[in-house]
Amino acid sequence: MHKDVKEILFTQEEISEKCKELGKLIMNDYQDKELVLVGLLKGSVPFLAELSKFIDLDVTFDYMDVSSYEGVESRSITIKKDLDQDVKGKDILLVEDILDTGKTLSTVKAMLEERGAASVEIVTMLDKKEGRTFPIEAKYAGFEIPNAFVIGFGLDFNEKYRNLPYVGILKEECYQ
Numbered sequence: 074m075h076k077d078v079k080e081i082l083f084t085q086e087e088i089s090e091k092c093k094e095l096g097k098l099i100m101n102d103y104q105d106k107e108l109v110l111v112g113l114l115k116g117s118v119p120f121l122a123e124l125s126k127f128i129d130l131d132v133t134f135d136y137m138d139v140s141s142y143e144g145v146e147s148r149s150i151t152i153k154k155d156l157d158q159d160v161k162g163k164d165i166l167l168v169e170d171i172l173d174t175g176k177t178l179s180t181v182k183a184m185l186e187e188r189g190a191a192s193v194e195i196v197t198m199l200d201k202k203e204g205r206t207f208p209i210e211a212k213y214a215g216f217e218i219p220n221a222f223v224i225g226f227g228l229d230f231n232e233k234y235r236n237l238p239y240v241g242i243l244k245e246e247c248y249q
């Protein structure tokens with residue numbers, strides 16, 4: 074275990090098992106649809122890679138990179154990298170590592186709906202329900218987690234720890 078990790082919450086095996094369960098649900102719901110998996114960079118990459126192994130449909134992938142900032146308009150986010158395709162009429166599944174305040178996903182979801190997507194749903198590996206300040210829920214959520222700062226399996230603190238093969242709680246002394 075990494076020295077900065079206080080506690081492991083989910084191992085690689087548990088995450089993979091969860092991806093299998095989520096994959097089944099998603100396959101069932103999107104059987105007759107043209108599904109586009111949209112990963113939000115950078116945190117979603119390991120989860121998207123694992124989850125997509127269990128979605129046995131002809132899906133396509135696209136990526137978006139957004140950053141949020143605090144301003145007069147608190148819902149503002151800037152797009153650092155936009156999707157490569159026009160989403161009009163398409164069924165979009167936003168793939169995320171974590172749903173926390175909900176700011177990122179509520180804004181991106183509204184943006185893609187505005188562009189005329191046929192549907193925009195969310196699959197998140199982790200759901201930190203206590204962190205929520207924007208009214209948004211995921212259609213598919215892997216694990217509900219307590220209100221602690223987590224790292225690993227894509228999740229970073231100052232861009233570190235994304236490569237840990239598990240999700241763990243970061244020791245408080247690392248950010249205090």
Ligand SMILES: O=P(O)(O)OC[C@H]1O[C@H](OP(=O)(O)OP(=O)(O)O)[C@H](O)[C@@H]1O
Pocket residue numbers: 113114115116117139140141169170171172173174175176177178229
């Ligand atoms: O629900 P929210 O409060 O919006 O938080 C969740 C978002 O924050 C993190 O991304 P971040 O902006 O740190 O980018 P990253 O994926 O590159 O780490 C995470 O990957 C989610 O995208």
Ligand code: HPA
Pocket residue numbers: 171173174221222223224228229230
């Ligand atoms: O707990 C977290 N860890 C890493 N990144 C995050 N972004 C929102 N919440 C978190």
Ligand SMILES: [Mg+2]
Pocket residue numbers: 116228229
């Ligand atoms: Mg981050």
